[in-house]
Amino acid sequence: MMTFEGLGINEKLIQATTELGFVTPTPIQEKAIPVLLSGTKDFVGLAQTGTGKTAAFGLPLLQLIEVQNKFPQALIVCPTRELCLQIVKDLEQFKTYIKGMHVVAVYGGTSISMQIRDLRRGVQIVVATPGRLIDLIERKAVDLEQIKYVVLDEADEMLNMGFRDDIEFILKNTPNRESTWLFSATMPPEVKQVSKRYMTQPVEVTVGKANTGNVNIDHQYYVTSAHNRYETLKRIIDFNPGIYGIVFTRTKLDAQDISEKLTREGYDIDALHGDLTQGQRDKVMGQFRDKTLQLLIATDVAARGIDVSGITHVINYELPDDVEVYTHRSGRTGRAGKHGISLSIVHSREVFKLRQIEKIVQQPFHKLDIPSGKDVCRKQFFFFMDKLLQADISHGDYETYLPMLQEKFADVSKEEVLKRVAAMEFDRFLKYYENAEDLNVRESSRQSRDMRSGARDDRDQTRRRDTRGREFGNGDFQRLFVNLGTKDGFYKASFLQFILDMSDLKKDVLGRIDMKEMNSWIEIDKTAANKMIKALDGKPFKGRRIRMNDANSRG
Structure with missing residues (x-):
């Protein structure tokens, strides 16, 4: 059985991880730590969220850092404030027995002056969200010249959120790094492009298969x-x-x-x-x-x-x-x-x-x-009974009140007491679900066969085109052009959310969305097309104006 000691982790870190209950390394830790401890190899680690990635890069970082040097030597970039704070919390626990090691979190939504003061006190590891880090770089409040190790955690999420330019800016401002470590749950094209452009023959480790789900x-x-x-x-x-x-x-x-x-x-x-x-x-x-x-x-x-x-x-x-x-x-x-x-x-x-x-x-x-209404009531009832039986009565002077309770309920049977308790707890549920309808959609046998075989049983998806590329079979839809695309940091889900939020429309009015690098085309119910155009056309976006109009009117 592999141990952290067998991976090359030093005694002080072993002591901390043992106290935290870390005995056997997870697969990503077992594969990543020996590579990262070299400190000179670029690394790409693909593993699902919750598989121990923070320890996989955190333990090697803490071991490689030169504690006597009170300047930033390692930079960890992650997508959000919450993850930023979680990483710092984990590193603080790992470094319990390393004196003089300092980790600082910098992120938006809080006082930048406080974070600048923390940085000036002397830190070895900076954990940052992209936006706040760039702000600090432009203010010359953080010196990244001597950064040796850069970690991009949850890289796919950062790129999906539109941080590609920010990440490239950060990597350009860490010119003396000895290695870059990229961790991601998935490997979309954007992540591959970053690894090819900024990493040299990275060691690639995959735990499970890319995009596969957690077996638990x-x-x-x-x-x-x-x-x-x-x-x-x-x-x-x-x-x-x-x-x-x-x-x-x-x-x-x-x-x-x-x-x-x-x-x-x-x-x-x-x-x-x-x-x-x-x-x-x-x-x-x-x-x-x-x-x-x-x-x-x-x-x-x-x-x-x-x-x-x-x-x-x-x-x-x-x-x-x-x-x-x-x-x-x-x-x-x-x-x-x-x-x-x-x-x-x-x-x-x-x-x-x-x-x-x-x-x-x-x-x-x-x-x-x-579930039917009766199923819900039955499940709630059993859950309540279990809670009742597990109720802690050891704390409280219940014996004092027992004689009064016995006197009050002297003429009430045990069965009636139980019924009254149930009525108090479940009256709302019973009334609400008394005549609850069946919410299931029953599939026809043909639909079931088609779905099992992966066939699309949806005639709205069947389309034909004329010589000019316009679509037939979608008479209720209008096709709109918009000058936003993947280069603006969107992927299909985030773009869909963006246009719906801007227009206050429901997804039901939308059809197919075709996204290109610079532009996109949106199918929308004709009755909602003008509302979307009015909501988006001419609005500012990242220093320029959105252009949206009828795609067919563009000739």
Whole structure:
């Protein structure tokens, strides 16, 4: 059995990791640490979130750093404030027995002057988000000339979020680095391009296969009609009374709408989206971490870098367009060897899309029936009974009140007491689910055969073109041109969210989206086309104006 000592980790780090309960290295740690300890080799590590990547690069960094030198020698760049703080927390634990080692986190949304003071006190490792680091570089508040090691953590997420130019700027400003270490859950083309341009013959290590799902995650899905999606979500939550998870939506409007509805109905829930200030975001995340909130409703962009242990469920309110996004969503659960569930709410026309994701992540997706009202009540009832039996009565002077209780209930049978307790707890559920409808969409035998074979049973996808390239068979759609593309930092899911947020439109009005490097073409319901054009055309974006118009009118 391999040990950290056998990988070459020194005694002080071994002492700290042993106290943390680290005995056997994870696969990514076992493969990465011996390579990284050389300090001179570029490295690409592909592994799912929650597989121990921080220790894989953190332990070698702490061992390579020269403690006597009080200037930045290592730089770790990651996508979000939350991940930045989590990495620092882990490094602080690893370096418990290394005197004089200092790690500083720099990120947006908080006082830059405080961070500048921390840097000036003398640090060896800087953990940073791209935007704040560039701000510090331009203010000449951080000296990266003597940086030897650069770590890009969750590189695919940073590139998906539009940080490519920032990453290239940072790499250009660390000219004397001896090695670059890139860690990523997936390997999209953007990550490959960065590795080719800025790394020299990197050692590549893959734990599992690229894009494959964590084997500890059970992938499930429910088929319902589009207008029953919210009711299905609510029923799934009620059917899992011990749930602690994240519900992913496409847009911030959906996140806010679902959160407000569930809050009004008494659920411990809040939303995480781009309109929140950093203070509001910190408050929501604090409540979620200490489990004051049972569920977090989040957009993909807002949830970047969230690292919370113990998440039991990830719920896809709608399927994402990109497999990488699904992989990142599902990777929030099933961590550290624990079992997790990633479930998706789909309508019948989306089952084919789900099958495509299933093939790429190479994990089976299990179709489940949406629970009936009686199923929900039964599950809640058993959960309550277990809580009742497990209630801790050792703390509290309950014996003092026992005579009064016995006198009060002297003429009430045990059965009646139990009924009254159940009525107090379940009256709302019983009334709500008394005549609950069946939310399942029953597939025809032909649909079932087609979906199993991967055939697209959706006539709206069948298209023909004339000699000018215009599409037929889509008479209700209008094709729009927009001067935004992948060069602007978008990928399909983030671009979809951007245009929906800008226009306040629902996804249902959209058809096919074709993205190129400089431009994109969007199919949209004719009745909504003018609203989208008015919402986007002429608006500023990264120092220039968005141009959107009817693609056919361009000749």
